[in-house]
Amino acid sequence: MFDGLLGPEEWQAVRLSLKVALVATVASLPIGVFVAYALARWRFPGHQLLNGIVHLPLILPPVVTGYLLLITFGTQGAVGSFLKKIGIVFAFNWTGAALAAAIMAFPLMVRAIRLSIEAVDSKLEEAGSTLGASRRQVFATITLPLILPGIVAGAILAFAKAMGEFGATITFVSNIPGRTQTLPSAIYTFLQVPGGEASAMRLVIISVVIALAALFASELVARRIARRVAGS
Amino acid sequence: MTLALELRHSFPSFELDASFEVPKGVTVLFGRSGSGKTTIANAVAGLFKPDFGRIVLDGQVLMDSTRRVFLPPHKRRLGYIFQEGRLFPHMTVRQNLAYGGRFAPRQEAVENMERLIGLLGIEHLMDRRPALLSGGEKQRVAIGRAILASPRIVIADEPLAALDEQRKGEILPLFEKLRDELAVPILYVTHSPAEVARLATTVVAMEHGKVARVGPPAEVLSDMQVMPLGVRAAGSMIVARVAAHHDDGITELDANGVSLFLPRLDKRPGENIRVRIPAQDVLLMRSRPERISALNVIAGTVVEIRAGEGPGAMVSLKTDAGLLLARVTKRSVAALELAPGVVCHAVVKTVAIAPEDVGH
Known part of the structure; x- marks a missing residue:
């Protein structure tokens, strides 16, 4: 259906971006929940350091984050060379774009989830433990359902951020059509060639539509969950 | 089943140092707020870890710091x-109630869920969520949830404190039922003398983190050495049997041969009840009064008189009905020449005894 609206190269970029953002969000969500929980509920040495590291991508120039990813996860990099031996390649691959997007979106995700965890009355968790639920069971049956709106909000925010990630992605995995050319990279490329404005404009509209749809969906889901939790 | 505990903990503002036993029945931890009652309850539950302590429930060590x-x-x-x-x-009310049961050993489910739900009067609330329940309804569900976890001890931390008088009057009888029916001990925290008088089988009076006195409620409440809430809240407790209901709305009680008259009670004749008589509602007279509106006149002998810094004095009176406390002024003590051994009469207005002061 979109074939008529978009050229093959544009369509490819949209599809790749959706895939990259989805994988980045889904793969980082469990880690995001864990880190948010640790930051919200545990006091441990290195608490401030962990908090700083999580927020680093938010304050570093994206190019710097991309370069750090390149020297770490590139095929010559410390981690990258090892991963290559077991068949995982991030460099100049869509998986690398997903990794970059996940890392750039991570602070937003963790912030949203952490806020929702801090809003949960820990007295409810205490009540759960006196009724025989272990810490894990308390988390699964009380904390998790109560923070679901926050998790959804965090995930959608991360997804939107991942869709739009540009600087770190292009630095880490370059801008290879069909492989690593995401929506923002494609818009950038079209703007560099004469007569590309029309293609760029179509992708810009798609971006706006996806972003708005994500926002709308998150509002809807969060409201529905909140209503269920509040009870009616 | 019995709970035995021994706790010590240093707080910036006070020292907690308590040891006592909680047998079957209701053991009330009684004292003003900040005396360490809730801290003890939390230590038993494992929500608070004291510096030093040993807690044994039914032979199992729950904690032992050494x-x-x-x-x-x-x-x-x-x-x-x-x-x-x-x-x-x-969660819905139903899910809340079932929560504890999910983790309890199945074969040990002591309470029949349907029966308990009926007792608590929450059948019609089962599919609602807590946000739509009133304070009293929430507390009924909370009681059910705790009982359905098949506990070996029930801990209640001021369960009525957040409720208005009418709701308290509805929930208190539920605790009386639990006291009479449950096989496990109940540790009940409160600062209300009325709740002590109605529920306690044993009272542990707390003062500044220390146990001031342990004993049956009638003894502890009329012990003048121990007034954890001060003289204003002091009062004695007597046990009496419902003798008759009179047509003019008065219920007659028999307290060891002494007749007492109370506003109509919803109890059957022959039933044993407990009545708390607030010390400041008791008048003292040297001679037996005549043509007086108050219906209760009880003869007794002064046992002890305690006067503090203020104008008031507390007089304890030994009567056939039990020990009575009267709060009078020092001036009256002097004018009536009250002293230990003096015979006098305690006068209590029928309407001074509130329904919340009467339990069974």
């Missing part, structure tokens, strides 16, 4: 009824 044993709350098998209910907002 042996470095500390069982986490979920392994202690208890039912905790919190002041604010703490129902899970995302």
Whole structure:
């Protein structure tokens, strides 16, 4: 259906971006929940350091984050060379774009989830433990359902951020059509060639539509969950 | 089943140092707020870890600081009824009630769920969420949830404190029922003398983190050495039998041969009840009064008189009905020449005894 609206190269970029953002969000969500929980509920040495590291991508120039990813996860990099031996390649691959997007979106995700965890009355968790639920069971049956709106909000925010990630992605995995050319990279490329404005404009509209749809969906889901939790 | 505990902990503002036993029945931890009652309840539940202590429930060590044993709350098998209910907002009443049962050993389910729901009067609330329940309804569900966890001890931390008088009057009889029916001990925290008089089988009076006195409620409440809430809240407790209901709305009680007249009670003749008589509602007279509106005149002998810094004095009176406390002024003590051994009469207005002061 979109074939008529978009050229093959544009369509490819949209599809790749959706895939990259989805994988980045889904793969980082469990880690995001864990880190948010640790930051919200545990006091441990290195608490401030962990908090700083999580927020680093938010304050570093994206190019710097991309370069750090390149020297770490590139095929010559410390981690990258090892991963290559077991068949995982991030460099100049869509998986690398997903990794970059996940890392750039991570602070937003963790912030949203952490806020929702801090809003949960820990007295409810205490009540759960006196009724025989272990810490894990308390988390699964009380904390998790109560923070679901926050998790959804965090995930959608991360997804939107991942869709739009540009600087770190292009630095880490370059801008290879069909492989690593995401929506923002494609818009950038079209703007560099004469007569590309029309293609760029179509992708810009798609971006706006996806972003708005994500926002709308998150509002809807969060409201529905909140209503269920509040009870009616 | 019995709970035995021994705790010590240093707080910036006070020292907690308590040891006592909780047998079957209701053991009321009684004292003003800040005296360490809730801290003790939380230590039993495992929600608070004292510096030093040993808690043994039914032969099992829940904590022992010298042996470095500390069982986490979920392994202690208890039912905790919190002041604010703490129902899970995302679950229905039914799910809240079933929560404890999910983790309890199935074969040990002591309570019949249907029967308990009927007793608590919450049948019609089962599919609602806590947000739509009133304070009293929440507390009923919280009680049910704790009992259905098949606990080995029930802990209730000021479960009525957040409720208005009418709701308290509805929930208190439920605790009386639990006291009479449950096989496990109940540790009940309160600062209300009325709740002590109605519920307690044993009272542990707390003052500044220390146990001031342990004993049956009639003794502890009329002990003038121990007034954890001060003289204003002091009062004695007597046990009496319902003798008759009179047509003019008065219920007659028989307290060891002494007739007492109370506003109509919803109790059957022959039933034993407890009545708390607030000390400041008791008048003293040297001679037996005649043509007086108050219906209760009880003869007795002064046992002890205690006067503090203020104008007031507390007089304890030995009567056939039991020990009575009267709060009078020092001036009256002098004018009436009251002293230990003096015979006098205690006068109590029928309407001075509130329904919340009467239990069974």
